[in-house]
Amino acid sequence: MRSRWLLLQLFALFVIVVCTFPATGLAKEQFRISVDTILASRQGQGVDPQLKRHVGELQSMFNYTSYRLLSSERLNLKKGQSGTVSLPGGRRLKITPHRIRGKRAEIALQMMKKKRTVFQTQVQLLNHASLFVGGPKHKNGNLIFKISGDY
Amino acid sequence: MNEAQTNFCDDDLLIRSLDDDLDAAEKERLAAHLETCRPCRQQLARLTGFSRDLVRRVDLAAEAVDFTALEKDVLTKALRPRRSTNGGAGWFRALKFGIPAAVTAGLLLFFGYGQFMVNSGPPPSAIINSFTGSMSSVMIFETPETSQTILWYTEDTDVESESDAV
Numbered sequence: 001m002r003s004r005w006l007l008l009q010l011f012a013l014f015v016i017v018v019c020t021f022p023a024t025g026l027a028k029e030q031f032r033i034s035v036d037t038i039l040a041s042r043q044g045q046g047v048d049p050q051l052k053r054h055v056g057e058l059q060s061m062f063n064y065t066s067y068r069l070l071s072s073e074r075l076n077l078k079k080g081q082s083g084t085v086s087l088p089g090g091r092r093l094k095i096t097p098h099r100i101r102g103k104r105a106e107i108a109l110q111m112m113k114k115k116r117t118v119f120q121t122q123v124q125l126l127n128h129a130s131l132f133v134g135g136p137k138h139k140n141g142n143l144i145f146k147i148s149g150d151y
Numbered sequence: 152m153n154e155a156q157t158n159f160c161d162d163d164l165l166i167r168s169l170d171d172d173l174d175a176a177e178k179e180r181l182a183a184h185l186e187t188c189r190p191c192r193q194q195l196a197r198l199t200g201f202s203r204d205l206v207r208r209v210d211l212a213a214e215a216v217d218f219t220a221l222e223k224d225v226l227t228k229a230l231r232p233r234r235s236t237n238g239g240a241g242w243f244r245a246l247k248f249g250i251p252a253a254v255t256a257g258l259l260l261f262f263g264y265g266q267f268m269v270n271s272g273p274p275p276s277a278i279i280n281s282f283t284g285s286m287s288s289v290m291i292f293e294t295p296e297t298s299q300t301i302l303w304y305t306e307d308t309d310v311e312s313e314s315d316a317v
Contacts, residue, residue: 057294058301104278111284118306119284129276135304 031097031105032150033075035085040064040134041141054130054146064141088138090114093145103127105151125149160188165195169202273298 038051040058044066047055055067075083075095082096094110104124111118111133125131127150134144164181167173173181185192275293277300282289287305294301 057297057299061294061301106280113306117284119282119286119289119304121282121284121302122280123300124278124280126274126276130299131277132299132301133304134301136306 029079029100030151031075031077031079031107033077033083033095033097033107034072034146034148035075035087035093035095036072036146036148037070037087038144038146039066039068039070039088039138039141040144041066041068041139043140058132058144066141067144070143087145088143089136091118091136093147095147097149097151100151105149107149109133109147127151159184160191162194165191165198168195169198276300 036051036054038055040062042063042065046065047059047067048069051067051069059067070088073085075085077083077095077097079097079099082094085093085095087093090113092112094108094112096108096110098106098108100106101124104126106122107125108120108122110120123131125147128148130146130148132144132146134142136143161181161184164173164177168178168181185195275298279291279300279302282291282302284304285307287307289302289304291300291302293299
């Protein structure tokens with residue numbers, strides 16, 4: 001009888017822990033990061049079909065007339081593991097996921113050009129969401145890197 | 152009025168005569184009948200005596216009653232059950248519905264406030280904890296509707312010129 005009561009208490013504790021910390025308690029700590037490179041320019045018209053869903057709101061903020069997907073790269077990273085994505089113009093983006101906290105993953109980003117670090121940042125990226133990093137000039141427009149995460 | 156009518160014995164007529172409930176024709180018929188019918192005269196005398204005796208006894212009983220005490224007794228008995236209904240039983244009946252209603256209202260307020268008041272919009276897609284680098288400028292902003300975080304930077308001039316060459 002006493003052992004049954006103890007089991008019941010342990011089960012209740014398990015339920016409370018799982019309900020309180022669902023992401024940290026059950027996450028596999030596997031990070032799927034994707035980096036889409038977009039060229040936004042004021043020459044030409046149109047948005048690549050695969051970008052329409054993502055850049056819809058960007059169009060209302062920037063006055064670019066054309067959004068073209070240049071490349072897409074996927075990375076499967078473990079906690080603390082770094083992966084690098086090659087970007088146009090000799091740029092490289094080094095991505096290192098550190099940990100998951102709630103619905104967000106803490107990720108370190110390092111943008112490099114040739115051997116020089118342009119910037120490095122620590123972000124908390126929401127699961128199934130994207131961070132848009134943009135600005136560098138490329139050809140007749142500007143590059144926008146869409147960094148998305150699934151954990 | 153014919154003789155057959157006056158000779159007919161009618162107890163109901165006698166009783167109604169005691170209540171003074173007869174019209175003129177009936178009174179006349181009863182009077183004519185009583186002149187000739189001795190049993191009816193005796194019956195009427197008995198009924199009249201009984202009626203008087205009843206009235207006298209009722210008057211005596213009414214005089215013996217203390218109406219003030221009776222009124223007080225009736226009011227006490229009438230109010231006692233009502234007091235108990237509004238007491239413990241009523242209180243528990245109110246709790247039976249009041250507690251679930253209060254809990255439901257509290258939950259609705261809690262989740263409603265959390266859902267619609269605190270989180271009025273979607274959370275930002277990314278939060279920038281730290282940022283360092285060598286560049287001309289940097290802006291961090293988010294889109295108004297879906298709160299997509301945008302980090303916009305301008306590379307240094309020497310770096311820019313290198314990139315344009317590619």
